[in-house]
Amino acid sequence: MNGRKVSLLIVTLLILFSMVLTACGGKTETPAPVAPGEQPAEQPAGKKQVEVFSWWTGGGEAAGLDAMIKVFNQKYPDIEFINAAVAGGAGTNARAVLATRLQAGDAPDSWQGHAGQELIGTYVAAGQLEPLNFLYEANGWLDVMPETLIPLISQDGNIYSVPVNIHRANVLWYNPTVLEENDVEVPTTLPEFFAAMDKLQAAGMDAPLALGEQWTVMHLMETIFLASLGSDAYNALWDGTKSWADPDVAKAISDFEKVLTYTNSDSASLSWQDASQLVVDGDAAFNIMGDWAEGFFKELGKEPMTEFGWAPVPGTDGTFQFLSDSFVLPTGAPNRDAAIAWLTVAGSKEGQDAFNPVKGSIPARSDGDKALYDVYLQSAMDDWAKDVVVGSLTHGVVANDSWKSEIDTALGLYLLEKDGKTFQSALVAAFDASGKPAPAPVTSSLSGDVEVFSWWTGGGEAAGLDAMIEVFGQKYPNINFINAAVAGGAGTNARAVLATRLQAGDAPDSWQGHAGQELIGTYVAAGQLEPLNFLYEANGWLDVMPETLIPLISQDGNIYSVPVNIHRANVLWYNPTVLKDAGVAVPTSLDEFFTAMDTLKAAGMDAPLAMGEQWTVMHLMETILLASLGSDAYNGLWDGSKSWGDADVADALADFVKVLSYTNSDSASLSWQDASQLVVDGDAAFNIMGDWAEGFFKELGKEPMTEFGWAPVPGTDGTFQFLSDSFVLPTGAPHRDAAIAWLTVAGSKEGQDAFNPVKGSIPARSDGDKALYDVYLQSAMDDWAKDVVVGSLTHGVVANDSWKSEIDTALGLFLLDLDVENFQTSLVAACVASGPCK
């Protein structure tokens, strides 16, 4: 019996001991977290991988890819490149495999796709891609890629791919000998083109224009449409600003019909190579085909300029109709840093100059090294740098796959019947069915989930949040809003839950936080937040938010949150009747404040200033510091430019001690509501509290101006000590696009004007609709627009949580002994330990 007990005990102890050891030991080995955004090259060496998916498995394409991988390996020797190329079907197989993998949640780190709507319509619409604007900005790509290219590979201002190579679609290939023999000039306009072909037909060449299977017909059509309509109208057809029913589209169709009369009757049986070969063989004079034909001609051993020549498709000179292979960054890429490294190489001069000479295309950058390219490509590079860029239909730039397939069907029918009118109405129908931008804001095609974390679970806050969610739902009907609000403890519980989730790597898409250092000191310091400057710029928020606000919510020039509402901390609430009875005016300076309270005390009111539990004491302290020091010195305390040991800080603390002498002795047992109520009940004359007190007074049924009044805390007129709830964008948000959509709504006039009147706060934007707000809030909006903005300590704007908690402890100790000198020493120490002081 005893032996069994002992052996069991020993076994148990051994297990326990080993568990404890493993638990401790394992943790000590955890590597320091790597801040996102760091250059992957600087990261500690380790087994890192990047899996890149493409359909480049043969010929110049595979060789070009290998050349670019070589460049990548030189730059990032620590990252193992996994070439997940899938052969067959010119990408069809690869796209099917990719779709299967994406559905299974097994995304590669990057994949190849035709730049433009083929990618956007498929993957962006499914929320699979991250915008790459940050990469373009970081690498200066916007300066080296043609300006007119960017809108074609973007959606709603977001760029979604890195184009590696560029091909030109609108190239007219001709046989110089044939033209010379028939005394035909290279045509530069459609009428010249028709005249030239008439001449050739008259000379006995039945089909001067070589054409192949149906996709080459579509290719021909897009170039003729471009020639007939011009680049502006052509672009407008695709972005929905021009109707397909317009008469000039009918004219383009008739031009196209005319072009078809010059083509060979056996086109349906010819591949594009067959059709192109007709030109170099002298069986046709012209062929309209993308510039990959040049590689084919060289393979056939033909000499440029003598055996084949090229020009822009007649009528499209000065326009570069492009297509491009590009790489993307999937949301939730398994190795995001490595994927970004790959994209950086794919967009670099070095990478593109390795790939393109081998593949026979030109770099998307306009600064490629021309010496590496052949004579045709050099001329294309010149045009690429100076031409207007428009996109190709056949090769996925301007239309999504659905739209393109409907156009393809309509074209096939048209080729059978040659009925221009029916064709045009079919094109209109195709636009309505698949091309039309979704109603209202274009972004509403976004779908999926967005999980927003907050502690707004009751009262006006929850109602305000619901109102804003409603606005969001109208703008983004396809996004499922998950309201992950955590109740309790005025946010304490929520923050603890959030910290746990972040440590477990399970971040929500956006969360609520007090704007300023509370967010910055905690989450930015831990590398958890993305800067939002791009959002501010895109939406023009910098123009509608007070200039002095921005530095308070920024760190090193980066803005990290979108403030939704604004509360004012430095408000003095008073009881007009009590003041009137005592013959006291509303004080405007600290001295007047003291005199007023002395008068009230003399009249028998023991505690003219109502105060509550400890956080309200800190709230009182920050307003008195501001009043005593002024806004510049107050700001200096928090950014480290002013010492806490200065004599005027000591004076301010002495003022604070004096203020405390007018407060109620039972403050520790009162909540802020209890303290505020003392004023409206006439038990105290004053209370210094944030402007949420106004909502409380209204709940009590009190009348503004008669039963309660307000003024800036004495000595702080012209200064707006603010606090704000704001939303952030975490790095690696599971649904980044949807999160950005949420932030866009949170920062919009509509969103803020939905939230704030219900919550009882003012919008962070200065252009809110005043009619929606009550009399106090209207006065606060006026002040917000014109006052100097400074931040609140108690509510997380000016100090990070660690610093604030040390100040809180120092304040608690100070309240026990009221020893100013000791308090000041602690404040100096707190600033050194957790603030910016040295």
Next chain:
Amino acid sequence: MRIKRETLLSVALVTPSIIAIAIFVYGFIGWTARVSLSKWKGLLPDYTWVGLDNFKGLFQDPRFHIDIRNTLIFTVIFVIGSLFIGLGLAILLDQNIKGEGFFRSLYLFPMAISFIVTGVVWRWLMNPAMGSRMSGLNLLFDTLGLDFLINKWYTTPTWGIAFIAIPAIWQMSGYTMALYLGGLRGIPVELREAAQVDGANEVQIYRFIILPLLRPITLSAMIILGHISLKVFDLIVAVAGKQLPLDVPAIYMWQVTFDGYFFGRGAAIGILLLLSVAVLIIPYLIYTLRTEAEV
């Protein structure tokens, strides 16, 4: 076959819970100990070794001095108060009075309530407001003319924490009573009768016979009440919120960890709390195991 099948079965049955406890209790104790020796401050873990710096810092921290003082005051008043009242109630109930079951339940009921509920009710009762806003017990005293009893309760400087012990005693003395009642019922009637035959009066019987026999009960009660009092958190927060004059280590631990993100310092407080409870519990466990072995 040296090990019987039953033995194997019993080991197999307890293994899951042993593993779970090993991970979720001892594993995390180990982890907390490791964190307490690190300089982790901020959201993400930083396991840089700093030795005992967090502990040294705590013992130099005036706030932690207040915590220790408050804990000692609270523990002494709470434990002694509960023991005396519990014992008194048990002796009264032991007199074979009518409706003993009713009273026993009545005194035990407070234990069924959470400290939060107790705290909220006593927050109202111990309202420290004076003058026209007087309420709660102070108002009762005022109405009854017992003005000398009117006081500032838990907002009393320095000794406020002692008043927090009142609701705690109210809640736990019924439980102490139950423990003592069990002990009293376990004392053979023959012993009392023999003492009475020997001429001892009631006081002498309690002083020399009953109380010595109740010593193991007293020890158990002290351990149970003592560790409750070391860990007290919810009651104080419910009565008075988080304010420094009534600070205890558990509150400091919460604030420093989750409001201030000083995870290293918070873990150090946690380890000190664990150690202080261990100082109480381990000698008791050893004593109990030894006694059982003797029996």
